[in-house]
Amino acid sequence: MILGAHVSTQGGVDNAPANAEELDIKAIQIFSKNQRQWVAKPLEEEAVNRWHEEMKRVGITHQVSHTSYLINLCAPDDEKREKSLDSLVDELERGERLGLTHVVLHPGSHLKEGEEWGLTRIAESLDIVHERTAGFKVKVALENTAGQGTNLGYTFEHLKSIMEQTREHERLAVCYDTCHGFSAGYDLRTKEVYEQTFSEFDRIVGIDRLQLFHLNDTKKEFGSKKDRHDHIGQGGLGLDPFRFLLADPRFEKVPGYLETPEDDLGGYEYDLKLLREMQV
Ligand SMILES: [Zn+2]
Numbered sequence: 342m343i344l345g346a347h348v349s350t351q352g353g354v355d356n357a358p359a360n361a362e363e364l365d366i367k368a369i370q371i372f373s374k375n376q377r378q379w380v381a382k383p384l385e386e387e388a389v390n391r392w393h394e395e396m397k398r399v400g401i402t403h404q405v406s407h408t409s410y411l412i413n414l415c416a417p418d419d420e421k422r423e424k425s426l427d428s429l430v431d432e433l434e435r436g437e438r439l440g441l442t443h444v445v446l447h448p449g450s451h452l453k454e455g456e457e458w459g460l461t462r463i464a465e466s467l468d469i470v471h472e473r474t475a476g477f478k479v480k481v482a483l484e485n486t487a488g489q490g491t492n493l494g495y496t497f498e499h500l501k502s503i504m505e506q507t508r509e510h511e512r513l514a515v516c517y518d519t520c521h522g523f524s525a526g527y528d529l530r531t532k533e534v535y536e537q538t539f540s541e542f543d544r545i546v547g548i549d550r551l552q553l554f555h556l557n558d559t560k561k562e563f564g565s566k567k568d569r570h571d572h573i574g575q576g577g578l579g580l581d582p583f584r585f586l587l588a589d590p591r592f593e594k595v596p597g598y599l600e601t602p603e604d605d606l607g608g609y610e611y612d613l614k615l616l617r618e619m620q621v
Pocket residue numbers: 484518555600
């Protein structure tokens with residue numbers, strides 16, 4: 342696995358590569374704008390140029406963004422859904438200019454309208470977004486969720502359903518979050534269940550769709566449906582799942598981005614040290 346992390350863009354996106362350099366990582370996830378805003382003003386030409394220079398200088402090989410938490414492609418309210426479409430198009434336009442491989446998206450929340458209804462509405466929304474971003478190289482990566490509230494995407498069947506109903510489904514990938522998967526009831530704690538989980542993923546979604554990971558442990562117990570990230574090895578997952586992932590030849594060239602908290606144990610340095618020790 343190619344180790345990476347969600348890095349800060351404080352002061353501008355073009356500052357992100359230097360933050361990665363400090364951590365000695367070659368894969369970064371960023372917010373390409375304030376994640377609490379619907380649409381932001383376009384990126385300055387100068388910042389985009391400096392971003393590309395910095396990416397090259399630092400030698401970053403994998404780069405993605407995480408979309409705004411406001412986006413809900415199956416919002417029952419039409420106005421909210423319209424805003425979500427505009428916002429995702431905006432994210433993809435930024436992503437294309439920055440040369441990102443993927444824009445990571447939480448599929449959506451059906452807000453009690455029902456799961457089937459929600460999955461279909463998400464696919465219809467993706468069709469519209471794809472039409473409005475024809476020819477773009479950057480892909481939407483659907484992230485598996487913990488299944489909190491009415492969030493969709495907490496089963497492999499949900500991800501499959503969205504892809505099957507989306508016309509240009511080859512423009513979709515999956516980001517597998519280890520914390521979310523565990524909270525949603527996909528175990529990775531022994532070699533046996535680890536293999537079961539990913540062969541189930543392969544059977545239902547297709548392992549080639551799994552193009553990036555979010556590497557997080559969880560503060561909550563198995564099947565909690567809660568989304569609370571913890572440092573690697575400190576939570577319910579423990580160290581073994583990460584050992585398995587790092588040794589898995591299927592994921593040798595797949596990037597894994599840390600989204601662990603900054604606390605008494607430290608920041609990403611803590612997790613990267615552990616993961617690097619496991620990798621050798
Ligand atoms: Zn995540």
